[in-house]
Amino acid sequence: MKAHSTMKLNNHGHAHALLVCVFLATCCTLVVPRSAGGQEPESNGFLFHDSHFHLTNYVQEGTEIREFLKIMGDKVGRSTLFGIPLQQQWMHAATGDFAPTYYTQTDAPLYYYSFTDAIIAHSYLSLKPEERNRFDPMITGFNPTDMYAADHILRVLLMYPGVFSGIGEFTIHKEFVSSKVAGEVATVDNEALDRIFDFAGEVGLPVIIHCDINMPFPSPGQDPYLVDKLKGLFRRHPDTVTIWAHIGVGRVVRPLENHLGMVERALGDSQLRNFHVDISWDETAKYILSSPEATQATADLINRYPDRFLFGTDNVAPQSQEKHLALYRLYEPLYEKLDAKAKNLLLKGNYERIFDQARLRVRAWEKANAHAP
Numbered sequence: 001m002k003a004h005s006t007m008k009l010n011n012h013g014h015a016h017a018l019l020v021c022v023f024l025a026t027c028c029t030l031v032v033p034r035s036a037g038g039q040e041p042e043s044n045g046f047l048f049h050d051s052h053f054h055l056t057n058y059v060q061e062g063t064e065i066r067e068f069l070k071i072m073g074d075k076v077g078r079s080t081l082f083g084i085p086l087q088q089q090w091m092h093a094a095t096g097d098f099a100p101t102y103y104t105q106t107d108a109p110l111y112y113y114s115f116t117d118a119i120i121a122h123s124y125l126s127l128k129p130e131e132r133n134r135f136d137p138m139i140t141g142f143n144p145t146d147m148y149a150a151d152h153i154l155r156v157l158l159m160y161p162g163v164f165s166g167i168g169e170f171t172i173h174k175e176f177v178s179s180k181v182a183g184e185v186a187t188v189d190n191e192a193l194d195r196i197f198d199f200a201g202e203v204g205l206p207v208i209i210h211c212d213i214n215m216p217f218p219s220p221g222q223d224p225y226l227v228d229k230l231k232g233l234f235r236r237h238p239d240t241v242t243i244w245a246h247i248g249v250g251r252v253v254r255p256l257e258n259h260l261g262m263v264e265r266a267l268g269d270s271q272l273r274n275f276h277v278d279i280s281w282d283e284t285a286k287y288i289l290s291s292p293e294a295t296q297a298t299a300d301l302i303n304r305y306p307d308r309f310l311f312g313t314d315n316v317a318p319q320s321q322e323k324h325l326a327l328y329r330l331y332e333p334l335y336e337k338l339d340a341k342a343k344n345l346l347l348k349g350n351y352e353r354i355f356d357q358a359r360l361r362v363r364a365w366e367k368a369n370a371h372a373p
Contacts, residue, residue, distance in 0.1 A: 046077030048328055049351035052169060052208065052245065052280035052312025055123065056083040059090075059101050060116060062317035065123040069131060071321045078351065080208075080312070081124060082138040083116035085170055086181065109182045114141035114152065121160040136165035136355045138208065144170055145184040147192045150199040157203070161366045165358045167200055168208030168243070173226065175216040175250045188229040194236060201240035204361025206354050208278070213248030213256055224256055235271050241354055243276045243310060246284045255287050260301050267305045276350070280312030285330050292333075299337035306342035310350050 056062035060083060063071070072079065090099050091108035100106040117139055124137050139156050142149040157164060171177060172186045172193065179185075186193075188211060200207050214224045234242055247263060249255055256262065266272050279288065279298075288298045302309050311328070318324040335343055 045074060046348070047075050047325070048311050048347040049077045050079040050313050050315075051243065051278050051310040051351050052314045053079045053081060054084055054169075054314070054316040055081055056116065056119060057101055057316050058084050058086060058088040058103055058110070059099075060084075060087065060113065060119060061101070063319065065127060068318075069127075069134070071318060071324050072134065073321060075321065075325060077348065078134050078136065078355070080138055080166070080355075081120055081135045082140045082169060083120055084316070085112055085116055085140040085142065086110040086177070087113035103177055103180060110177065110180045111182045112141070112143040117141040117156050117160075117164075121156075121163050124163055125160075136358070137163050138166045138168055139164050139205075140168060140170050142170070142196075143183070144172060144186045144193050144196060145190055147195060149192055150195045153196065153199060153205075157362070157366055158369070161370070162363065164205075165355055165362060166206040166208065167196065168206075169210050169245055170208075172209060172211040174210055174212055175253050188226065188233050193233065197233070197237040197240045197242075201237055203365045204241075204358055206241040206243060206358050208243045208245055210245040211248065212250050212253045213259070214253055216250075216252045227256070227262060231266065231272075234266070234275050235269075238271050238274060241274045241276070241358070243278050243354075245278055245312075246281050246314070247277050247279065249284055249287055251283050260297055264301055264304070267301075267308050276308050276310060276354070278310045278312045279331070279346075280310075280314035280327075282314075282327055282330065285327060289330070289333060295333050296337055299334055299342075302346060303339055303342045306339075306345045307350060307353075309342075309346050310354075311347050 054062070055065065055068065062083070065081075086103075088100055088103055088106065088110055089108040091106065094108045095106050098105075100108070103110060118141075120137050120140075124132060124135055127135075139153050141156075142152040146152075153167060172188055197207065199205075211226065211230060213226055213230075230244075230248075247255075247259070249259075263277060266275055267277075269275075279285070287294065289295055311331070313324060313327050315324055315327070338346065
């Protein structure tokens with residue numbers, strides 16, 4: 001018996017017969033209508049929707065989902081919901097009895113952990129239908145260097161119909177993380193990544209991708225080669241809704257010279273109409289709020305392209321509402337420089353547009369492929 005059955009993705013996707021059986025056995029109980037309508041929470045009463053949220057950490061531990069609902073309270077309307085696709089190995093030879101929970105705490109490698117998608121699905125399905133309406137679960141548990149990664153995404157959709165709304169956040173290049181991942185190094189021009197983006201565009205799954213714009217400590221005058229590679233990736237997939245996490249900056253990856261100018265050229269490119277940016281993570285805020293001039297320049301760009309920016313916390317398993325709202329509060333100087341339309345779209349409107357459409361398209365794809373041979 002073959003251990004793996006290849007799935008075709010060009011003809012609306014064909015799933016393994018076992019998955020079809022699972023779908024037929026569960027579709028009546030798992031499919032929950034979540035399109036905009038009477039059950040959708042009113043956005044006007046909330047501060048924001050969270051486009052970037054990790055329920056679990058690098059060892060798959062996190063906040064119990066009902067506790068997180070309490071943390072959201074009447075402040076956060078809707079939220080993406082994903083884990084972290086990488087597991088930090090506890091190597092006793094390296095740290096002894098100390099159990100690391102973050103990738104900077106040990107030299108031991110990271111490895112891809114596919115069960116994270118099941119954790120997210122089961123957490124989501126433990127909620128009442130009206131509570132589920134506030135979440136958009138995302139698929140992350142795949143190796144983006146593997147040509148079978150798109151097949152994993154297909155299986156997850158058919159195993160958990162009515163649950164997932166998108167893909168990500170997953171990492172292609174990240175300071176100190178990429179070099180720790182066991183196996184092949186992820187790259188922007190990997191054909192496996194193109195296959196993921198192709199499938200996402202076909203199904204209607206938005207993609208949240210983390211890819212630093214540069215190396216952590218570039219040499220003076222070093223060419224930021226990732227700029228052209230990223231532009232090539234996005235141009236190859238104009239029909240895939242893409243959200244570039246953190247505008248490409250990181251803990252030590254600083255903005256490039258004329259960084260906002262590069263982003264603006266991408267936003268103005270007619271071939272990149274589905275390209276979006278999130279300003280999640282307090283490390284991103286560190287640069288945006290570094291000076292009044294930097295804040296004003298960022299606000300001006302958002303005002304010019306109000307339908308292309310999203311707010312997200314990038315919080316990992318928060319334990320209090322105060323902590324969860326900290327980044328939102330931190331960005332107050334930025335909001336003051338935005339016009340009313342841009343502020344509303346940044347905090348709520350763009351999330352609603354992207355994920356309402358995703359819910360409709362993905363559910364339609366699942367229904368169309370429920371009986372695929």
